[in-house]
Amino acid sequence: MDLKKAHYYLYTFCRYFMATMILSYAFSKILGTQFIAQPSTFDKPVGSLSGFELTWYYYSFSHWYGTFIAVSQIISAILLFFRKTTRIGVVLFLTFMVNILLIDFAYHIKGAQGMATILTVMGLFVFFSEFPLFYKYFIIEPPLFSDQETPKWINRFKKIKWVYIAVVFIGFYGGISYLKNKLMGQNEFYGTWQNTTGNSEFERLNFEALSTFQVNKVCNNSKVNEGLYSFTKDSIFLRTFTKKYQDKLSNDKENSILNPDQSQMITLLKGKYQLDQKSLTIQTDKNQKIIFKRIR
Template sequence: MSSAEVINNTKWFSKFSLSFLAIVGATNTALFIILPLLPYKISQFIFPVGFLALGLAILFSIGFSIYWHRKENKGTFNSIPYISWFSILLRYWMAFLLLDFGFQKIFEVNFNYSYHINDSLSGVLTGPELTWKYYGFSYGLAVILAFFQIIGAVLLLFRRTTLLGITILLPVMLNIVLINVFYSIGPITLFTSILITLGLINLFLQQKVDIINFFNQYKNRLPSIGNNFSRSIARVLCILIPLLFVIYYNYDVHLSKKYFGKWKVTSMTRNGKLVKENQWQQDTLAWKTIYIEERGKMYYCPNPYMYVDSTSLFMKYHHDDKEQNFKVISYEKNPKKPDTIPVQISNFRNNSMQWNMIFYKDTIQMELKK
């Protein structure tokens, strides 16, 4: 059964979705090409014109799909040519945009180096900036993403390879849509990515009968091992063991969850002498911030404003909830033979606590506050 036969004589929504994705997507692609070429003097009209064009395209697709459906119900309308034309239009505008996005990555137009983002702290970056910095970090990753987009787009241009192109592109586009949604990339980018993803799904569903038949006919020719009961037990264990392992690990890690966070050292005494407020500028052991992380990681940082790896100390810790103390493992002097440093915790409240410890030959008391 062909894709046209699947859609033919179906409900109105099937016709609307195909015409909507083909017409609105093609209009969006045309705007993508034309609007950046317009003179700067009329840039203020770009968005109104773009939204007007998209609005008219949406209205036309709704009206035409209603007309199409009524004519087909009367038996006076041959849907096959329209399905073919809309499907071709859909495939071509998606291929055009995906090829453009792919080539942008290869030529470093997309995810290119950003000077201000590179000089910004990651904690203050917006979602789009963080995404740009992450994907722009590795040119190799960008090329791989571009490869999938370009190969998939080229396959869309040929009817026989359309399904293979969809199979390659759909996971990529679903990932892009999720990034655009949860990292607030931008309404136009999000709209375009959703259109492409829905277009791929529409083309995929056109061939659902052939796909279902393929899986119904496919049989693994390798012999089964064991009986049904043993295979069922193996499957259940394969699911339960990782789940139970993660539950146990999560429980063990979160026993010390109340300590997780960024702790400011409000007062530090070393060998009975108060460490001066600005001593951290000359003494890297005059800690101003202590970061307690999951997985037993602890960082002692002298800089009160930002974490600096070169001047900070990394230690591992084990928390004893009953004794209310940490056993801190220091690799500072001898990484092969680390030192275990007991840290006694007192006066713990949700946002403050006191530490007493002996760091090598120094007796240290600290007051910490979140």
């Protein structure tokens, strides 16, 4: 058996198969059979959506983005049909195909996992068939400006490059970790609590980042109320904004929510609380007892 000839036949088959299949996906996006959320999806709570529904809802939000992906797929298909442009075609193909494969498995889109795996494996086969040339061009070939004399200050910088890289890694990791703990830290209240006592004013209470809370109706995306909360060892305070100040925050471009005007807030609820992993009981100063159960 002539392995070189078999390699050539398989290489050619993969090119044409990949180009043909990806064209079908591209035209499906353009003609509206992919990335289209069904009408019933819009009436479901986000937390109840399957991975497939969530993915399709996300991509259906912007038609031009789906069209951009489709055009990229069409270009890659055209490039794969011709041997002279196969190399650039397979690089473009893998940039979106690997992402599609990861999405299919990460979001449990089972019906598409098989074909995505086949196309990705074929794309890698074509890529590694050309790997010696990629390696030569990207690794062996001298980098840009290597034939020019390097200024002395750049040579000095090269000596501390590894220190700079380490500082960047450690600095960003430490800085972002600090901001996360300060701005997005999760305390024992954090999460969604369902009212079990029938008080419609607090049907569903969400404790969120930045010590903010939001009150919602069940299965309704309209807010009933929102604001900031604080607590001590045994007491909790929920304060909301005045209507005028809320309108200002809604149009705010300076993130005033990080440092709101305390004089523009009114107390919505205060009282004693008892808290464990599954339940929250608040005895308000109006002698009202509200019992919540944790949903998430």
